[in-house]
Amino acid sequence: xxxxxxxxxxxxxxxxxxxxxxxxxxxxxxxxxxxxxxxxxxxxxxxxxxxxxxxxxxxxxxxxxxxxxxxxxxxxxxxxxxxxxxxxxxxxxxxxxxxxxxxxxxxxxxxxxxxxxxxxxxxxxxxxxxxxxxxxxxxxxxxxxxxxxxxxxxxxxxxxxxxxxxxxxxxxxxxxxxxxxxxxxxxxxxxxxxxxxxxxxxxxxxxxxxxxxxxxxxxxxxxxxxxxxxxxxxxxxxxxxxxxxxxxxxxxxxxxxxxxxxxxxxxxxxxxxxxxxxxxxxxxxxxxxxxxxxxxxxxxxxxxxxxxxxx
Amino acid sequence: xxxxxxxxxxxxxxxxxxxxxxxxxxxxxxxxxxxxxxxxxxxxxxxxxxxxxxxxxxxxxxxxxxxxxxxxxxxxxxxxxxxxxxxxxxxxxxxxxxxxxxxxxxxxxxxxxxxxxxxxxxxxxxxxxxxxxxxxxxxxxxxxxxxxxxxxxxxxxxxxxxxxxxxxxxxxxxxxxxxxxxxxxxxxxxxxxxxxxxxxxxxxxxxxxxxxxxxxxxxxxxxxxxxxxxxxxxxxxxxxxxxxxxxxxxxxxxxxxxxxxxxxxxxxxxxxxxxxxxxxxxxxxxxxxxxxxxxxxxxxxxxxxxxxxxxxxxxxxxxxxxxxxxxxxxxxxxxxxxxxxxxxxxxxxxxxxxxxxxxxxxxxxxxxxxxxxxxxxxxxxxxxxxxxxxxxxxxxxxxxxxxxxxxxxxxxxxxxxxxxxxxxxxxxxxxxxxxxxxxxxxxxxxxxxxxxxxxxxxxxxxxxxxxxxxxxxxxxxxxxxxxxxxxxxxxxxxxxxxxxxxxxxxxxxxxxxxxxxxxxxxxxxxxxxxxxxxxxxxxxxxxxxxxxxxxxxxxxxxxxxxxxxxxxxxxxxxxxxxxxxxxxxxxxxxxxxxxxxxxxxxxxxxxxxxxxxxxxxxxxxxxxxxxxxxxxxxxxxxxxxxxx
Numbered sequence: 015x016x017x018x019x020x021x022x023x024x025x026x027x028x029x030x031x032x033x034x035x036x037x038x039x040x041x042x043x044x045x046x047x048x049x050x051x052x053x054x055x056x057x058x059x060x061x062x063x064x065x066x067x068x069x070x071x072x073x074x075x076x077x078x079x080x081x082x083x084x085x086x087x088x089x090x091x092x093x094x095x096x097x098x099x100x101x102x103x104x105x106x107x108x109x110x111x112x113x114x115x116x117x118x119x120x121x122x123x124x125x126x127x128x129x130x131x132x133x134x135x136x137x138x139x140x141x142x143x144x145x146x147x148x149x150x151x152x153x154x155x156x157x158x159x160x161x162x163x164x165x166x167x168x169x170x171x172x173x174x175x176x177x178x179x180x181x182x183x184x185x186x187x188x189x190x191x192x193x194x195x196x197x198x199x200x201x202x203x204x205x206x207x208x209x210x211x212x213x214x215x216x217x218x219x220x221x222x223x224x225x226x227x228x229x230x231x232x233x234x235x236x237x238x239x240x241x242x243x244x245x246x247x248x249x250x251x252x253x254x255x256x257x258x259x260x261x262x263x264x265x266x267x268x269x270x271x272x273x274x275x276x277x278x279x280x281x282x283x284x285x286x287x288x289x290x291x292x293x294x295x296x297x298x299x300x301x302x303x304x305x306x307x308x309x310x311x312x313x314x315x316x317x318x319x320x321x322x323x324x325x
Numbered sequence: 326x327x328x329x330x331x332x333x334x335x336x337x338x339x340x341x342x343x344x345x346x347x348x349x350x351x352x353x354x355x356x357x358x359x360x361x362x363x364x365x366x367x368x369x370x371x372x373x374x375x376x377x378x379x380x381x382x383x384x385x386x387x388x389x390x391x392x393x394x395x396x397x398x399x400x401x402x403x404x405x406x407x408x409x410x411x412x413x414x415x416x417x418x419x420x421x422x423x424x425x426x427x428x429x430x431x432x433x434x435x436x437x438x439x440x441x442x443x444x445x446x447x448x449x450x451x452x453x454x455x456x457x458x459x460x461x462x463x464x465x466x467x468x469x470x471x472x473x474x475x476x477x478x479x480x481x482x483x484x485x486x487x488x489x490x491x492x493x494x495x496x497x498x499x500x501x502x503x504x505x506x507x508x509x510x511x512x513x514x515x516x517x518x519x520x521x522x523x524x525x526x527x528x529x530x531x532x533x534x535x536x537x538x539x540x541x542x543x544x545x546x547x548x549x550x551x552x553x554x555x556x557x558x559x560x561x562x563x564x565x566x567x568x569x570x571x572x573x574x575x576x577x578x579x580x581x582x583x584x585x586x587x588x589x590x591x592x593x594x595x596x597x598x599x600x601x602x603x604x605x606x607x608x609x610x611x612x613x614x615x616x617x618x619x620x621x622x623x624x625x626x627x628x629x630x631x632x633x634x635x636x637x638x639x640x641x642x643x644x645x646x647x648x649x650x651x652x653x654x655x656x657x658x659x660x661x662x663x664x665x666x667x668x669x670x671x672x673x674x675x676x677x678x679x680x681x682x683x684x685x686x687x688x689x690x691x692x693x694x695x696x697x698x699x700x701x702x703x704x705x706x707x708x709x710x711x712x713x714x715x716x717x718x719x720x721x722x723x724x725x726x727x728x729x730x731x732x733x734x735x736x737x738x739x740x741x742x743x744x745x746x747x748x749x750x751x752x753x754x755x756x757x758x759x760x761x762x763x764x765x766x767x768x769x770x771x772x773x774x775x776x777x778x779x780x781x782x783x784x785x786x787x788x789x790x791x792x793x794x795x796x797x798x799x800x801x802x803x804x805x806x807x808x809x810x811x812x813x814x815x816x817x818x819x820x821x822x823x824x825x826x827x828x829x830x831x832x833x834x835x836x837x838x839x840x841x842x843x844x845x846x847x848x849x850x851x852x853x854x855x856x857x858x859x860x861x862x863x864x865x866x867x868x869x870x871x872x873x874x875x876x877x878x879x880x881x882x883x884x885x886x887x888x889x890x891x892x893x894x895x896x897x898x899x900x901x902x903x904x905x906x907x908x909x910x911x912x913x914x915x916x917x918x919x920x921x922x923x924x925x926x927x928x929x930x931x932x933x934x935x936x937x938x939x940x941x942x943x944x945x946x947x948x949x950x951x952x953x954x955x956x957x958x959x960x961x962x963x964x965x966x967x968x969x
Contacts (some may be wrong), residue, residue: 177612
């Protein structure tokens with residue numbers, strides 16, 4: 015337990031030490047969202063900025079007025095998700111690209127130069143793409159199963175006799191199970207990435223297999239490590255939502271700042287997971303190396319048997 | 326169906342005779358008939374909860390008040406709608422192509438014998454007809470021709486033996502697990518209306534229409550069942566075969582529905598109305614016990630509002646049914662003196678759906694129950710007027726802007742919800758269209774409920790809110806226990822308001838015109854704009870030009886309020902007949918804002934955002950919405966990045 019805490023603390027220290035990564039990810043996340051919402055903003059300005067009706071959205075949040083706005087052809091809300099998808103894809107690729115640079119930073123004891131950082135990023139990018147494809151192969155059946163389970167629990171709510179809560183508990187259990195499975199999957203692939211960076215592994219199938227053995231043989235300690243940070247991320251989200259519901263509707267700027275803090279916290283906690291996994295892997299590698307060294311130094315029992323006394 | 330020993334059969338007869346003799350004088354708080362009782366139904370029905378069947382013996386006494394001899398009588402057999410080739414199912418599939426037929430939905434109603442007293446067995450005379458669409462596979466209406474006509478003023482008695490096979494609840498009626506909703510379950514005679522028989526087939530979007538009368542119904546069900554039904558309970562007698570026979574009596578009603586389920590918990594409360602005490606009997610699911618108070622309170626409040634605002638509730642009881650979560654498609658439905666509602670166990674108090682459904686269904690006791698309009702042909706007269714009174718009452722109880730939702734700072738008014746449901750289908754169908762002839766289900770819903778409510782709310786702008794209340798009150802008092810037409814309603818509003826409102830009704834009720842006003846121009850310019858040298862602001866005269874444009878084809882007079890930055894304001898009234906109107910003012914002040922319909926009473930206007938113009942932009946709303954979207958996109962991006 016104390017060793018685990020040490021890993022968490024060391025992970026947090028490394029994230030703090032290289033906090034420019036957190037800020038960069040946050041700023042790019044923010045910038046992409048800002049840019050993709052510009053067209054929407056421009057359309058909304060046309061509809062609402064000179065309208066007294068918009069006061070219904072300023073003071074509080076009138077769902078009726080908002081519904082009317084979303085169906086206003088001039089606001090063209092129907093195209094918002096299309097516009098947003100680009101930001102989502104770009105941020106995904108950006109995060110994928112940075113992963114090895116981030117891991118290399120958390121591994122090294124000194125500050126990487128920009129060149130070193132991006133060299134690390136570039137060196138592993140295509141490997142990560144292959145890893146994502148592998149992940150998709152594993153993810154699709156999980157998603158299908160989860161969808162089926164959710165649909166089933168939904169049908170229990172709507173169709174099955176018995177206590178009404180049963181279906182909802184089943185739904186909650188399905189969501190929790192899915193979350194645990196997804197977290198385990200992420201942990202496995204995280205370890206694969208850590209191993210690939212530290213070992214300079216090129217073959218992703220091999221690193222996945224090794225990471226699977228490593229993760230499964232140390233599942234409880236690794237999952238506990240990952241889970242505690244996730245829990246803090248969710249608590250941050252819950253706190254943010256609680257604050258959001260208590261901020262008067264007209265103070266949307268303050269609500270926005272609270273939401274941004276939550277999003278920053280989410281990036282921070284995700285990187286904390288990455289850094290802690292790196293620390294865990296390094297310490298394990300040291301332990302294994304030390305154990306190997308001891309095994310190599312101690313004569314084997316077989317060699318001792320029948321050997322002449324040394325005195 | 327369990328077999329019946331001769332002893333128990335005799336016992337049943339004795340008990341049923343006892344039950345009949347103990348029928349109270351009235352099921353209403355009136356000592357005289359409230360309606361012209363055209364029909365008298367006497368039904369013995371045995372419910373087999375294992376097979377989900379009903380075996381009934383119906384004695385229908387029909388008074389020929391048509392003014393002419395009648396030898397042909399049509400009947401509804403609604404249960405036959407739940408068959409794959411019926412008109413109901415065909416329309417349902419057309420409206421929802423994803424809908425899949427399942428054998429468990431199949432229901433049927435079969436006449437095993439039909440005898441007319443004095444004329445013998447006429448079972449072979451039964452002919453299925455399809456007056457609406459000619460669908461030969463639809464068996465929801467049959468007619469029987471008598472060997473001799475029933476003279477005007479005389480009565481005829483039908484003795485109909487029927488067998489129902491209930492299907493799993495798909496819409497309104499049927500079974501699910503231990504729950505049974507017995508609605509539209511017995512052969513029901515059509516209505517002689519406007520000089521002809523009115524007996525439509527059952528359609529996917531239509532409801533019902535029937536004559537007033539009395540109902541003596543004896544239901545035999547397993548002893549452990551809790552029974553709720555229209556009318557009032559007269560007696561309960563245990564039978565030797567493990568069943569019980571519960572007798573109900575209803576009068577001045579035009580349908581009879583019942584429900585059974587062993588799990589129901591029963592709560593009662595009394596409402597002291599202006600015609601006497603009314604028992605509110607709530608049958609609720611064990612999972613919803615924490616919502617008992619919400620149910621009883623909203624029913625009590627609604628009854629109070631109706632009693633004070635529109636007229637008295639004359640019946641001695643209202644039964645409120647909370648269906649189980651797995652049979653919510655039987656919920657949200659009205660029957661005379663019985664309504665089904667619907668909720669889920671986690672419903673927060675700020676989400677007023679429970680209250681909205683309960684209020685709406687109770688409101689139908691007035692608009693459908695007592696003012697028994699033709700739901701096949703004039704659905705807006707019951708659903709629409711009811712939606713209007715729902716808005717008025719819920720707004721009064723919860724506040725106009727939060728009558729539907731008041732949760733975590735998010736609010737929604739019921740009038741906004743009704744208006745939004747209409748906006749999406751504004752020009753698809755006129756309100757006056759037959760319910761089964763609407764373009765689709767969403768148009769039917771948006772127009773009959775949403776548009777009607779919005780039309781009547783907008784009418785308040787023309788005639789005044791209090792006049793509108795008086796008109797609805799007059800309409801109720803004048804036409805309760807009759808079958809009024811759309812013109813009866815419209816003429817009542819005209820009469821009470823003292824105004825000729827044809828210009829409005831022709832557009833709103835009979836037409837599909839859409840209303841939308843906006844500002845083509847609204848600006849202030851220096852009167853001496855050609856002078857290079859500017860005078861001081863206080864000394865400068867500005868010419869303010871405001872042009873109001875009628876974008877839509879609906880002509881409606883509107884007020885326009887123009888405000889200036891020195892505190893002055895001007896109110897104009899425009900009849901809206903031309904396509905646009907221009908107002909020009911020369912003042913030592915600039916335009917601050919211009920607004921069409923400053924009191925926000927013209928709810929029919931499809932776009933409320935273009936009804937006003939402010940000279941100074943206020944970006945707070947657009948910024949707020951954009952920020953929410955930014956956060957949402959950032960969040961989604963982070964979820965995606967988690968996979969990287």
